[in-house]
Amino acid sequence: MRLFAKQYPTLWAAMLTCMFGAFAASACEAPAIPVIQVNVPMPNFAVEKAPGYTIAAHTYDTSGHQVSGVTLYNPQVQMSVLFNNSSGLLENCITIASINVTIADQNPRILIAEELPRGSCIEARLIEHENKHAAAYKQAYGRLNNSASAALAAAFHGYSANVLPGSEAAIQQQVYNRIEQLLAPMVRQADDDAWTQHRIIDSPQEYDAIRASCNGELDQYLK
16 A cells, blocks of 8 residues: 655754854863754644655555555754854864754655545545654654753763864864764664654554445545
């Protein structure tokens, strides 16, 4: 009937901003504790219609059959880091004022085969099924709000770096790389957790129940 195409987030967008402070006699006297903000908004899955063969292209189904529905969620990670740069006599001090991370999909969708009549019993049954997959994504990724915030707070608590003038950009890039190293496995784990639930939802018993529902309407419309 349908399978899910496993997709991992691929876009890591960083906006690195420096705020230059007043001249200081010595660098890194009082490292700042950065403000950490991680935002994983709950996706609102729009229900759209698409040809059954088009939906199959979003899955691993290579049988050539039409597919009745699929839930698409491909979050991207965007981050912004605000740095403070204090000048010392010989070295500058870089600290982090704030780290902001957003993990979101701008276009989460549930696709239902357009071959199924709008308002039909089987369409409603399939939307109910796909909403279970949507809930699995919400649950798995929702946990990132707390876990990612805690990981970033622990990694950058009191962060500071003494650097020679002119080498600030390299240090800032190291911070960005470290944030990516921390978040990438956490996002992959969230996706794995969601897929564990997807496999439970897509049980043979569930498929049989869908096929038998609505007086067998599914087989009347899809081949």
